[in-house]
Every structure is written in structure tokens, then in C-alpha cells.
Amino acid sequence: MAAAPGGYFGRALVIDVSDGSSRVLPLPEQVLRDHLGGVGLGTWLLTELGPPGVDPLAPEAPLAFVFSPLVGTPLTTSAKFAVVAKSPLTGLLTDALASSHFAISGKLTGHDALVLVGRADRPSVVTVEGDRVGVLDGSAEWGRTAAEAEASVRARLGPGWQVASTGTAGERGVRFATLSHDGRHAGRGGLGAVLGAKNVKALAVHATTKVAPADPAGVLAAAKDLRERSRGRATAKYRELGTMANVLAFNALSTLPTRNFSAAVFEGAPQLAVEELSQAREVVKTSCASCAIGCEHLYKGPKNKDGTGRKVRMEYQNVSSLGPMCGVSDPDLVIAASALCDDLGIDTISAGGTIAWAMECAERGLLDADWLRFGDGEAVLRALREIGSGEGLGPLLALGSRAASAVVGQGSEAFAAHVKGLELPGYEPRTMQSMALGMAVNARGADHNRSGAYEADLSGDLDRLAGGADHVRGAVEAEDRSAVMDSMVLCKFLRGVFEEPFEQWAVLLRLVTGWDLTADELRATAQRIVLAKRAYNLREGWQPSDDWLPERFLSEELTVGSGRTAALSPARLRSMISAYYAARGLDDSGRPLS
Amino acid sequence: MPATGAVVLAGGRSTRMGAPKAALEWHGSTLLRRVVGLVQRGVDGPVVVVRAAGQDLPRLPSSVDVLDDETVAAGPLQGIATGLGALQGAAEHAVVCSTDLPLLHPAFVRAVARAGQDADVALPVVAGHRQPLAACYRTSLAGRARQLLAQDRPRPAFLLEDADVRVLDELALLGDPALAKADPALASVTGVNTPEQYAALRALPPPEVVVQRFGVLASGGDHGERTVRAATLAAAAQAVGLVLDRHLLAAVNGDQMVRDPELPLAQGDGVAFLSADAGG
Numbered sequence: 048m049a050a051a052p053g054g055y056f057g058r059a060l061v062i063d064v065s066d067g068s069s070r071v072l073p074l075p076e077q078v079l080r081d082h083l084g085g086v087g088l089g090t091w092l093l094t095e096l097g098p099p100g101v102d103p104l105a106p107e108a109p110l111a112f113v114f115s116p117l118v119g120t121p122l123t124t125s126a127k128f129a130v131v132a133k134s135p136l137t138g139l140l141t142d143a144l145a146s147s148h149f150a151i152s153g154k155l156t157g158h159d160a161l162v163l164v165g166r167a168d169r170p171s172v173v174t175v176e177g178d179r180v181g182v183l184d185g186s187a188e189w190g191r192t193a194a195e196a197e198a199s200v201r202a203r204l205g206p207g208w209q210v211a212s213t214g215t216a217g218e219r220g221v222r223f224a225t226l227s228h229d230g231r232h233a234g235r236g237g238l239g240a241v242l243g244a245k246n247v248k249a250l251a252v253h254a255t256t257k258v259a260p261a262d263p264a265g266v267l268a269a270a271k272d273l274r275e276r277s278r279g280r281a282t283a284k285y286r287e288l289g290t291m292a293n294v295l296a297f298n299a300l301s302t303l304p305t306r307n308f309s310a311a312v313f314e315g316a317p318q319l320a321v322e323e324l325s326q327a328r329e330v331v332k333t334s335c336a337s338c339a340i341g342c343e344h345l346y347k348g349p350k351n352k353d354g355t356g357r358k359v360r361m362e363y364q365n366v367s368s369l370g371p372m373c374g375v376s377d378p379d380l381v382i383a384a385s386a387l388c389d390d391l392g393i394d395t396i397s398a399g400g401t402i403a404w405a406m407e408c409a410e411r412g413l414l415d416a417d418w419l420r421f422g423d424g425e426a427v428l429r430a431l432r433e434i435g436s437g438e439g440l441g442p443l444l445a446l447g448s449r450a451a452s453a454v455v456g457q458g459s460e461a462f463a464a465h466v467k468g469l470e471l472p473g474y475e476p477r478t479m480q481s482m483a484l485g486m487a488v489n490a491r492g493a494d495h496n497r498s499g500a501y502e503a504d505l506s507g508d509l510d511r512l513a514g515g516a517d518h519v520r521g522a523v524e525a526e527d528r529s530a531v532m533d534s535m536v537l538c539k540f541l542r543g544v545f546e547e548p549f550e551q552w553a554v555l556l557r558l559v560t561g562w563d564l565t566a567d568e569l570r571a572t573a574q575r576i577v578l579a580k581r582a583y584n585l586r587e588g589w590q591p592s593d594d595w596l597p598e599r600f601l602s603e604e605l606t607v608g609s610g611r612t613a614a615l616s617p618a619r620l621r622s623m624i625s626a627y628y629a630a631r632g633l634d635d636s637g638r639p640l641s
Numbered sequence: 642m643p644a645t646g647a648v649v650l651a652g653g654r655s656t657r658m659g660a661p662k663a664a665l666e667w668h669g670s671t672l673l674r675r676v677v678g679l680v681q682r683g684v685d686g687p688v689v690v691v692r693a694a695g696q697d698l699p700r701l702p703s704s705v706d707v708l709d710d711e712t713v714a715a716g717p718l719q720g721i722a723t724g725l726g727a728l729q730g731a732a733e734h735a736v737v738c739s740t741d742l743p744l745l746h747p748a749f750v751r752a753v754a755r756a757g758q759d760a761d762v763a764l765p766v767v768a769g770h771r772q773p774l775a776a777c778y779r780t781s782l783a784g785r786a787r788q789l790l791a792q793d794r795p796r797p798a799f800l801l802e803d804a805d806v807r808v809l810d811e812l813a814l815l816g817d818p819a820l821a822k823a824d825p826a827l828a829s830v831t832g833v834n835t836p837e838q839y840a841a842l843r844a845l846p847p848p849e850v851v852v853q854r855f856g857v858l859a860s861g862g863d864h865g866e867r868t869v870r871a872a873t874l875a876a877a878a879q880a881v882g883l884v885l886d887r888h889l890l891a892a893v894n895g896d897q898m899v900r901d902p903e904l905p906l907a908q909g910d911g912v913a914f915l916s917a918d919a920g921g
Contacts, residue, residue, distance in 0.1 A: 280888045281888060281918065284856050288856055290921030292855065292916065299915075300892055300913070301895055321856075322855070363921035495920075499920075505890060505919045506898065510897055512897075543888070608895020609893070611685075
């Protein structure tokens, strides 16, 4: 086999957890060049290895941990990995990124991806050290939180092992269960449930080799330059306050989802404002592996079971979904809810979105749960506990808002805030109409990281309340940029330091891989990845009606601070979607022309 | 509501001023840029500027179309005909303003635009003076305006003769709570025609606006609202120690995201400054 390009091993390891067998899947250079790594390569792997129409929780369904050429280099924010699978929440492709030493150790097992298939006959822990695969008894870790399981496996295996685990929600098949490592989560789409369905609690990896970039000196110089730039103003927001800085700003812009998207301004937002909390509370700042930005802000949370103090990672999406979306303004309860999501191993966005939908159902008398009311933070905690335990409303809410609304019916589908089954993040589509399109058409569903179209809405270059051609262009460009960043992989919070992103990303990839990459080739790669995700979804049963927004957003108006009305008509959304399809080379129904 | 556009007339001869009014300095911006920006905030449709053919204009937002008067020195009715004609099809009504209204308030524009929805013309009358160059017209009046010009009847008053005119006196105008709060003296219609008038109005303090800073712009305990005097976005930023660059964005009254330093501010505006990157 020809030598792999710089930064790659040119192979994936496919592990059948049913019997611990494994095989090496060669990754041809053209496949790597066409898909890079991370989300792009993961999409290719899923398409190649996943049986068409497979049940996401079936043994045959692959779960891919995918690295990238940049992992292991000194380039800041590059220690990231993608987890890609068919989502039990959406029935379509899901891909989630996490940042930690797991990425580095996982790649330095000598593989560009580790793919799990099959189902173990008992709760297990899978280990990978080079080409050696083990399937160990995981009964000691089963029933424990992801953090506890991670610590337990590390204690058993010894130093040098990195462990990605699911919490109890993954074991129970909660459709929005996460995969975690070192407190970081591959959060969206229910990847933890896919792992749990394989009877696997955790995947442990141990580095055994090294990988060299094509131009080590060039990479070192680029890393130094990037590190310097990553400490500038472009990242100050993340470094100094973290993403929670969005809360008060979004409230002022009428873009803060409130009480299940029935409003976009939350009267309790000042109580959740990081500008205040960071002054009044003990906050510890930290960062992911290989990151010079340091966006993580840990707040004092509820005590651990053993009475010791605990710090909780707080980010805008946690706060938005478990706070304003549920009408909760008490910061202690929002922090406690975030901590509980971490313990259970569930996605805060989907959890908050589903609970907010249930609160509205309860207030409308569609659910028999008089304890579940907007504004009641204790009710949020109870609902989360029930999701985790499978008691009370838990089995219903564990389905996510789309499936739960199909059970409840009675018109509740109209205010179940999801796209393709994935709950909306903290961006109000009526007052961010590029983002409305981005969420409607994105392969993963209602998502901010794969679309990124909010960048256009907040650019100052267009009227964010009046979606049209400029918004389509903005959504396409943002989606392309995301496709490349998520496949290289680099953290989105670094994007502001790239003034000519495709040109500068091509330089980084040239130094690492040795390829004669150009910005134009990278733009074509971005489009290829976006379309590959769509092609996978088509194969798995995507329908044109999946590229749409819930009725609430198309029938209820909002008013922004200036007095202007923010309305998104079905005709306007349809027009933007048609223009998006045209820009992507799709036919009128969203299918590839060729 | 059908879209309401706007026409800003910049082609006057400025005889009494002795210099083109459109280019007069106004707190770091220009008179025309200010009026265009304030009118834009009061309507939901396109805005056009009508100038004399070949006239140099100060920098304007790229969203504004600039049209040339079809006839040289034919007076404001020519500009009205050109502007309304250009907007036909895109807007049913248009607020028409002259370029010499530096105290114009968006609330005034909105009030006049709203009153114009069920009439051919909504005509403010302030202190007994009719204000045809701060009024709202049905765009279909473009044809009638051209007829009048062809008949050598070039004054806007002739356009009102056969039209369904809704007169807006002070009582009617100030019946709009937003306008009553923002511009109780109806200074919006104060024109600038002579160097002395210009000097007097230019000497007035800039409007009072409330500034809020968010995120890292407000860290270090420097958060909360602050009232400053600023006629433009750049001046508001400067008043709170900020510099408008690619890392900074603003929103006026919670509406559009803006970063144009010359964006005009009006009395009572709220300006929010935030980091340009809203990821999370």
C-alpha cells in the first residue's frame, strides 16, 4: 500500500464488538483528499459501512469515531474528533464533535477512524491499542455516569488510556444521549444511545505510534502564528466570558428563545447574564486539549454525591435551553440542570427543547402533569430525572419532541420545536432568517454548528428579519465553511482569526498533508461534503417535507424592540429553500440532479 | 401592509445656502446621509435618492438607489415624479423628504407613512405650514406629477389639488404615542435653508441616546445602560470608549445589526454594542 499523505494513516479500524474481531479498512488517498476527516470522512464511512435503511440502534449500525489530519499537530484547537452515526433521534445522519486528548490518543492508535459495529452479549468496554482490540466486561461501569465510568476504566487500564463513555441515558436508549470524554460531549443526535445499544459503555484508546506532517517546520511556524492570533480580539468573547455572553445580547436582539419559542425576549435574562454571574461567582476558566483560546467557564454547582464541591461547564446552549426556553431564570437551578444532564449523559439542547414542549403541553392541558409549568426550575430537574430513570413522563420525553408530539397529538406537533427530529438550538429563526433557512435544510436537522447561518444574520450585511437572496447566499457560505472546519477539524471559535478562510485553511492543510491544495479545491470539498450528507439522508428515507420548520415559526409573529414585526411566511421560507436547492445544484425537491 | 418606500430629494439648487445642502457636514456625517438613514428606519420598502444629473453626492448606503432628475432644475415636483415612478411596483406608497431635515425622527416618518396607507397623500401641517416635502404619497401619483410638469405646473401643491389628501395637523401627528414621545415639538420638519439656520441647528447638542454594552465589552463591571449624546453610531461608540471595527457590531433599538459609523441616531434611540462573533 502506498504511503499515506502527511497527517494520515490511510486506514480505519472496523471493530465488531460482538466478538472483538477487527479488520483494517484501507482509506485511499483520493477518499481522504475528497473528505478530509472528521465529519466529511465520517459521512463517507457511514455511507460505505452502514446497511441502507438500518435501524440506528441495530447491531449492524456503525458508530464511527473519526479523526483528522490536523489531530496531533501543534495547531491550536485541532485535538478534536467527530462521532458519526445514523441518529436514533432523527433517523438520518448525525455527527457530533468533541475536543479532548481522546482525539490524539485515538488517532495515534494508528488509525484515521475507529468504527464500532455489532452488539456485545453483555455490558462491555472496548479497548484499542494499536491494532489490538479488547472487549472487556463493563458491568462495573454499567449504571454509572460517564465521568464515573471514565475514571473506573482508567483505573482498571492504567495510565495513558483515554476513555469516551456514555452515561446511564445511553444505556437506556434515550434518543438524545451523549458520548463524553473528560467532561466534553459529542452531544447531538443520540450517539450515546447508539453506543449503549451495542452494549458498550465506553471506548478506551491508547496511543502506540506517531504521525508526521509533510512539512514539520512549516506546521510548527503556522502553529505559532495561529496561536498568537488566537489570543487576539477575535476570540476575546470566548476567552473572557465564554459563550454565555450571548444571553443578554441575544435578549436585546429578540433572538433568545423563550418559553418554547413563544417569545424571543426573556424578562429573566438579566439573572442569567454572564456579565453579572462572572463577577458574583467563583468561575474557573479552562480549555480543551491543544487549545489556546480557553472558552470553558466552570461555575460552582451542586455538590457531588460524596459531598465534595463540583464545577459545572456552562455554555450558552445549556443556559438557553434549560433557562429561557423553560422560562427559568434562577441561575442555581439552571446550573443544577446542566450538571444533571452531564450526569445522565443527555444533550442539553434536546432535553431543554423537549421539556419546554412538554411544559406547553401541560399548560394547555394536553399532558396530565400539573407540576410541569414554565418558570419552575424544580420541575425541569424532575423532568430530567424522569428522563434518566424512565419513570413518570420519562419514557415519553426520552423520545425527543418530534416523536413525543406524535404520541400526544392534539396539535402539539405545531409547537414541537425541531427540524428532522433534532431540537432547535438557542437561535430564534423568525428574527434570524438566514438561520431559519440554515436549520431547515441542514442534514443534521435544527443545528447551529453545521449550518452557522447566524453569522450572516449578525453580520450587519442584511436585514435579518426579511429573508431573501442574500440570506440564502449567507447560509450556503456559512454551511460550506462549517463543512471544512468540521472536517479538518478546527474549532469554530477560531473562525474569526481567518480573514480569508479557505485560502488560509488550504495553507494549513498543504503543510500537514503535502497536497497541492487550493482554496478553490477546498470550496469544492465543502460542497461535496454537504451533498454527501444529503445523499446519505436520501438513502435513509429523507423526504422533501423534512427540509422545513415547525408550524409555530410560520404562523406566529414576533415584535422586535424597534416595533418591527418579525414574521416568516411559508412562502418566504419556500422561496429561500428553492434558492438554496438551486445554489446547491439540487432539483426543486431537494434531490441531486445527477 | 403594502411596502412603503421613500424618496429623498437631493437635487435642489441650494441657492440661499450658497453650497449644496446634501453635502453639508453633520456631526461627522453629512446632511444627506443623515436624512437617508433616518428615513430608511421609518419605512419597510426601498429608498431612492433623486439628484440633479451629474450631481456629486456624499457616501450613501449601498442599499440606496440614486436616480437622476429627468429634467434639469425643474423643481421638487420633478424629483417627486422621478422617485415615485421608480418605486412603482416595489412600493404602494412612499415618504418623500427633502435633504434639509436634520432633526427628522424615524417616528415621524413612521407616523406619516402609516397615515398615508388609506389616502393618496398624507400631508403634515405644522404651525400652519403645509409640509409636502415631508409627506407620504401614493406612488401611482407619479403619472399625475408628470402631467403637471408637462403642463408647466411644477409645484408640489398642484399635485395635491386632485388627490385624496389626508391632512395631519399637530393634534393628529402627536396622537401617535411614539412620535409624541420622540419628537413632541415636531422638530422633524425644521428645514435648513440658510447658513445662519444651519449654524444654529448644527450648534444644538446631538440627540440623547442610551447605550448598552454586552459581553466582553461590558466586562470589568462596566455594564448597564449609559446615556450619551451622539448623532452617529461612531459617536455613540466613542462616547463609551469603543471603536467600530470588524470585531464589533451594534443594533439600534433591537433591530438590524449595523456597523456603519455614519449611521444616524435620533433622540431616544437605544444602541446595543456586542462582539461580532455570536457563536455558541
